[in-house]
Amino acid sequence: MSGAYRLPSGGRINRQKPISFTFDGKKYQGFEGDTLASALIANGVLLAGRSFKYHRPRGILSAGADEPNALVGVGRDQAHYTPNVRMTMQELYDGLVAESQNRWPSLMFDVGAINDMLSPFFPAGFYYKTFMWPRKAWDAFYEPKIRSMAGLGKAPTEADADRYSQRYAHCDVLVIGGGPAGLAAALAAAESGARVMLADDQPEFGGSLLAETEATIDGKSAIDWVAEMVAALKARANVTLLSRTQAFGYYPHNSIGLSERLTDHLANPPAHLPRERFWTVHAGEVVIAAGSLERPMVFPENDRPGVMLADSARIYVNRYGVKPGKRAVVFTAHDGAYRAALDLKKAGIEIAAIADLRHHPEGPLVEAAKAAGIDVLPGTSVTGTAGRLRVKSATLARIGADGSAMDERQVECDLVLMSGGITPSVHLFSQSKGKLRFDEHLKAYVPGRPAERERSAGACRGLYALSAVIADGFAQGEGAAKSAGFGGVTARTFAVAGTLESDPGSFLGAAPHGRDASRVKAFVDFQNDVTAKDIRLATREGFRSIEHVKRYTTTGMATDQGKTSNMNALGIVSEALERDIPEIGLTTFRPPYTPVSFGAFAGASRGDLFDPVRTTPIHGWAAEQGAAFEDVGIWKRAHYFPKAGEDMHAAVERECKAVRDSVGIFDASTLGKIEVVGKDAATFMNRIYTNAWTKLEPGRLRYGVMLREDGFVMDDGVVGRMADDRFHVTTTTGGAPRVLAHMEDYLQTEWADLEVWLTSTTEEWAVIAVQGPNARKVIEPLVEGIDLSPEAMPHMSVAVGKICGVPTRLFRVSFTGELGFEINVPADYGRAVWEAVFAAGKAYDITPYGTETMHVLRAEKGYIIVGQETDGTAVPDDVGLGWAVGKAKKDFVGKRSIVRDEFQKPDRKQMVGLLTDVPAEVLEEGAQIVADPKQPAPMTVLGQVTSSYMSSVLGHSIALAMVKGGRARLGETLYVPMPGRAIPVKVVEPIFFDKEGVRLNG
Amino acid sequence: MQKFSGFGLIARAFGAHKSWQAQWRDPEPKQSYDAVIVGGGGHGLGAAYYLAKEHGMRNIAVLEKGWIGGGNTGRNTTIIRSNYLFDESAALYDHAVKLWEGLSQDLNYNTMFSQRGVLMLAHNIHDIQSFKRHVHANRANGVDNEWLTPEEVKEFCPAINVGGKDMRYPILGGALQRRGGTARHDAVAWGFARAADALGVDIIQNCEVTAIRRDASGAVEAVETTRGTIKTKKVGVSAAGHTSMVLDMAGVRMPLESYPLQALVSEPVKPAFNCVVMSNTIHAYISQSDKGEMVIGAGTDAYTSYSQRGALHIATHTLDAICELVPMFRRLRMLRMWGGIVDVTPDRSPILGKTPVKGLYVNCGWGTGGFKATPGAGNLLAWTIAKDEPHPINAPFTLERFREGRLIDEAAAAAVAH
Amino acid sequence: MLVIPCPYCGPRPELEFRYGGEAHIARPEDPSTLDDEAWGAFLYLRSNPKGLHAERWRHIHGCARYFNVVRDTISDTILASYKVGEAKPDMDALARILAGGPRAAAGEEKSK
Amino acid sequence: MVETAIRTGALDALSARAPAIAAASLRTCPPASRFNFRGRPEAFGPAGEAFGVALPQTACRAASESGRHALWLGPDEWLLIAGDGEAAEIAAKMESALAGLPHSLVEVSHRNTALEIEGSHAADVINSGCPLDLSAKAFPVGMCTRTIFHKAEIVLWRIAENRFRLEVWRSFAAYVWAQLEEARREYGA
Ligand SMILES: Cc1cc2nc3c(=O)[nH]c(=O)nc-3n(C[C@H](O)[C@H](O)[C@H](O)COP(=O)(O)OP(=O)(O)OC[C@H]3O[C@@H](n4cnc5c(N)ncnc54)[C@H](O)[C@@H]3O)c2cc1C
Ligand SMILES: NC(=O)c1ccc[n+]([C@@H]2O[C@H](COP(=O)([O-])OP(=O)(O)OC[C@H]3O[C@@H](n4cnc5c(N)ncnc54)[C@H](O)[C@@H]3O)[C@@H](O)[C@H]2O)c1
């Protein structure tokens, strides 16, 4: 019922659980345990995709992670759609919907295949040589055309509906790969008592043993042995088993990235489960047991559907119980293909012939094949294939010593199996920066000297015989545990029987075929359509480094990252340049081993989990009042409080007026606060700030300016001296962490002798600013134990007492130019005190105001905002803060820098005020300032507008600006060039309101 | 030099492409050259090309320790723009963009310069202020840059999520430079190499400079390399991440630190992202290449390193930002991630000019953003070497500015990278 | 992600730390005595070696201490970690340990 | 007459809504008095004595005594936790004991919000965003440290094998809470 190509028995599929799915809209059936690939093969479908460049029809090539051809889009809707999914890794589930890619209108008939006909004009790197004329046509025509032809699948068009999770984990020994080597390694390490994690990409542990039908281990069938091993590991508390989990990247210090698929194999994923889990594992020791990959043969027309890796065909037969074809030609240089041929034959697939490139293949497997009646043809190559959407026949020829082809004959077949040898999976080893070594005998790179606390085991380090692989796995697992500080593993041997072991043999590069090599298409990189002749062309054009060959031809750059192609490409380059492979080197292995979802990297992070949303204790109140908020760093601050029908302008105008006329209330809780305590606190303050602090009396406040060592303004804020040895420092909202780190740096590393300690108190205090002529009247009834009279509590003073019955540090301070207080109360009381003040202020029509109004009010007074007037290039004098620099002080951070000549120049940008002729004209912040508006670009620019607002109290717009030599230009008219016009502005002093400070001292 | 054209391609197709010649020679190093460029990245190759083309110096060599283009030229996210804030920077980068605009034709090599537009997103009021300042400053400098409202952002780049309640930092607007875009990084190195080679420049790969010899007066007289000693009186160093070490060979200490900077690509998909988008606030840089991958810039690691790789958590932070900006890309998958080594100056602006050693010129400190400058930097380095004085455009980018405090601090001014 | 040995808390993941640049660049006792050249060098010139590098880290999300580390900037292997004020270790000796491979560098058991 | 202001905790609105998940249950802790104590070694002994809990000298360890706790945060820094309302008395007592000794005592009762997570998967939930090894060997009961949880700093303290207390700065509490909720969702089936 599940397809004509399903074997009557065998395989690890559950025949009791039929599953239906669709591919390109057509309904098929498979079984639980199938992959999408095996289920389609069971239905006789091999045509699976179209290639990237030539749109050639392509079949399923492999049975695993290395699949280059069979990529599909999977997903029932756009919110669950994933492009470029390898059919060979997609487990079947009921209702799975898959569609082919990169074809139009259909997989069978693809208009894009015209590229294949035109392929002679599209050799490697063709686009560098053409599409240059006419120049404009590139953007308008060529590039869009190229783009629409390129790309494989389609990106989803809707936001992903799934969730992702992340986990950090630690272990003593991480084993990557759960084949025989990995299982044995994990067992050895686990027995030592070490904490072990074992990750395997497949849904089941066992690796290559899942397709093993002959071998026995300790007298058990391979698969029973696997089951026992897994059960033994599962039973141990010190082992974590992760299936469907890929180790995708090896990062410095033995940190390994794993990606675990949790629901992609489920028809109805439960809502509580994330789709994938992303693991960052810190491992004491790592054992890589990632196995090996089979290499294709490079021969003419080797890409027709029906051409398949030999061992993959064996996996389809043994593991999935499906027949990839009916009659096969085998092309090999390697014994593994004989094993495949034998197993296929046993399953009823006719083996038309084994063409072996080797002239004298020998050994037990070869003998077994002959004994089974298979036609073994030594020194023979496949020199071509025929068939449109599936192989119909293969041409075989004997290869002479000179590479010529003789005795060509055509053999009918619907399957061509190939095997050029095995390539150990050294991806992760190489990512760890371990040095690879070329093994001449294997014709493959194997791990050499490790760079991390890592060791490789089994096939991934070039071992082949199962007995050797298991023994090695156990030994490496034990060694790893020992290096991690665990010992006492009982020695163990594993008796392997029933398999024919032989010297495997191998071949690299393009097989000889006797045809015109410059005309035939012998594919090296299937997905990216790179042929042997493309690679030769590249070397001819001077691209001799393997890295250049890769980039010029794109070989190895497809979604399979050259798993099946890189070694053959190397062989071809080696031959073309007549240089040995080790001399040519390899391209760099990079993470991920196979592609990993962006979502897994992002994890839970989205929306409010993307970054913390920091809110003040009063935030809830503001939200209830309908405040508009702005993001300031990661804080949310109330921007303004619109009343019904008001836009920002109207709201701000009203808020400003309220503060100037009566009283406003403002949440200043986000200001950074640092408690500086200790005998040497004043000395420390002297060194960190430009100001002098020694003489500041307890109970008084001072505005402080802080520089970086290179002299530029870093932060500012009001500082209260609470006691001789205690300062309450405030910083800008965004600057708080930076300032604390800056202070700690100097304290810990330069002035460790000072008896001073810092504590961040930003979040201890809610800060409620009450500003305006009626401010005192509003708070007076709420305050206990503090004399608020101007004499007792003048501007820039601080007192400790109670408000609303809770402790407060009450600052008399003003950033508005009005009489004002900043009430510091312990944060949990913030909202209640705010509400009490608000209630008390009702009589004065107290008005909540936001950051925008705060900005306007301070600009009217010419107070700077660090980060707005200053931009990291200003020294104190530039922004009119020369007065805050303690000239008498011998040293402070940044002092040596600002005395350099550069900072004395009169034409530095200096802060000034600007007034427009037209009162209602509000300049744009960031607008430029010039003397001559008529000059052509590039203009000589004098400066820029840093702050600009409509000032309702003045009935005039105001602006602050940084202007070259600005202080000497007071009274001059300059211009702000805007598109189509220039706005004249008068340079004025940067204080627009209450210059004498009468109100503030009121 | 064989001329590249569509007709040539078709004609050679009939000869099975057998008659294509090497795009550059593979010469043995000569005993001496009039000038030697250290570093076969785009900048170094560009310098050699312009020295030969515009200053008539033909007896020159480019020495590359590995393969040309194998440094940052071959591993960057290819963002090209010139909408920098300060006059000096805008002039420098716009000089390059103007050269980009005719580069394919000039080199007879399709560098796939694609003026798809570079859009920088504003997520808060500070961003708006900063970007508007850029827009105005650029306009005054004759550099195109325009402000887009959120609606215009959405229209220009439909793939991005501009707002809504589900977004942590909704998009409040953007600054768009339409002349900005991308180019095919490798082709830039190869195109310059081929054109320089045609003018007689020796491009010598697998040749690492190991020492710089100076005569009694202190002036440069030769470089030692892994392929022997080469005499020369002019050495231009364009070694990106390795500049500190090369300059150290001549006793010059540099205000440079080398950091790993990572980038990554997705699997290729059909066109789904039509421009270049940068968000400095949430650290995301993305464009789609001609081949279909999403090319995404990650951040630098925290520490200096020469390892050409980086940590995993850097990529996670980049991709959470990308997923926030384009939620439908969550199911795209990362195909490859890699690192480069970028040399960073204290003010994040390059150093391009003379050094205290006679005959030694340096072009470095491009940090995370020098690909866009490639033809311009090469052009100006060539000028500086040929005339022994900087061109007015690179005159402000001296080494001395750090002593004097005359920084050109784009980063401090706006926190802008790339 | 690096695993950084804090001299106070032991080995901890990089996420808890902040890099602090080259170590052993002491702020001059009296900056006013330095000429512009020397001051500029103090502010900006860094050795940036390819190889062993003594550098500062701060365990900002841990014990909050600054301390010094010697790291190989080629492999990122950390060879030593010591408190502020302690002498810079013998770099040649560390280079020899580095040459012994990753397990020697980890001091095999030391990192536990 | 002025009414005494009442307290509003950072998580008051959220905590009531937490679904019951036994494998990783989440709750807020009641308000507490807290101090950040820093100083030189000569002050450590008197400080501990006055506070009533000897300050642990081993890195990353907490000590408790009749409802008061001292958490080692750094070689010169401890987080002191006591019952709500005890701050004034503790401050007075400690300052008088420490007079003349090099130290800094700063009240931070309201700076932090505390929450607890308990259950067989508590460590896994924390490891969704905290990079530390939370095995009983590497992070035994009684261990405490500042660390990172996703993008927020926390103080993590293991009070029992399957029970952790998190001290979080007030404005980060909602974020930490939400991340914990997200991570423990999968144990809720
Ligand atoms: C991940 C990443 C993303 C980036 N993204 C962008 C971007 O989007 N936009 C942008 O404008 N810029 C970007 N940059 C920066 C940009 O790549 C570089 O600034 C630019 O490519 C530098 O070019 P170059 O020619 O100076 O250096 P390189 O290309 O690095 O060339 C320097 C060459 O010098 C060689 N060399 C070094 N030492 C020696 C020696 N002793 N002897 C001989 N040869 C030596 C090196 O091998 C190398 O090939 C990015 C960089 C990275 C790493
Ligand atoms: N078929 C052949 O041509 C061939 C070649 C060599 C060896 N062998 C046989 O194969 C076996 C080798 O055993 P082995 O244990 O070394 O390898 P294996 O192939 O049996 O197992 C490797 C396992 O690692 C997994 N894996 C690979 N990369 C991974 C990654 N990055 N993350 C997670 N999992 C990953 C694979 O899915 C597989 O399950 C022996 O039986 C040997 O005889 C066969």
Ligand SMILES: Cc1cc2nc3c(=O)[nH]c(=O)nc-3n(C[C@H](O)[C@H](O)[C@H](O)COP(=O)(O)O)c2cc1C
């Ligand atoms: C713009 C750009 C696009 C890239 N596209 C691909 C790609 O499609 N496939 C691929 O495998 N690598 C791609 N790469 C990455 C390169 O393979 C390689 O990783 C990078 O040049 C760094 O070199 P290295 O990894 O060899 O050190 C791309 C690189 C860049 C700069």
Ligand SMILES: [Zn+2]
């Ligand atoms: Zn620590």
